Amino acid sequence: MVSVKALLLLTLGSITLALPPPLPFPLPLNALIEKRQCVESCGSTCYYQSTINAAVSKGCSYLQSNQQVGTGNYPHVYNNYEGFDFAANSPYYEFPILHSFQPYTGGSPGPDRVVFTGGCALQGLITHTGASGNNFLEC
Template identity: 35%
Template sequence: MFFSRALLIATILAPLALAAPAAGPTRDVTCGTKVYTPTKVSTALAAGYSRLSENRFLDGYPHTFRNFEKLPVSPSCSGSELFEFPLVSGGPYPGGDAGNDRVVFTSTGLYCTVMTHTGAGSNSFVPCRGAL
């Protein structure tokens, strides 16, 4: 009885685990003077991945990140199509001003890095401290 119940639960939950975005960083990430907790980054990642997978774009986000700057990303993201989504204080990006900071992820929701316009050249990015 216990085995069959455990198998049933595992069978039901497995697709959910596969569809969920991969967790973000394990420590705080600093972009300029802003500090984001791992939970904050993961929340932005989940919101961006949800919008991408449901084709519900908000003011153009998420959108493809081509990494012209050759920023370091998680090795598991190498060769994948990358997307960026705003990382803002106070909750998931609500639309409007996207601010300077972005979480980067793959089309399968895998966390890649966090980057910022703060301290970068015109319309370019630099990595945030603690992102990898």
């Protein structure tokens, strides 16, 4: 006859074997932050790559369909009066990127912008936050 203790050990042993292998410790950084990693900060707002991509995509969609939205008529040409060093040549276009992480469709544009080329290549993020007048600073 099997004792209760032996039965309990046998049951616990089978449960342990059914568990997945333990995770490595410490966890690899990419396991902790996969898609929600801050890649760019404008002022106190940290933007994810997916949010940046969505803003460029939305702005580029308007540009390619020859449409503009909002009182600032976005997207519009960004003249780069500040002289930022972008990878591609002008013309550049600016389009709002919002603190709500939703694509801009009109209304208040907030202080932050994505800058992209006519070919929809991201050049950088700029912000009015901390800049004087209507100037921009790089994020």
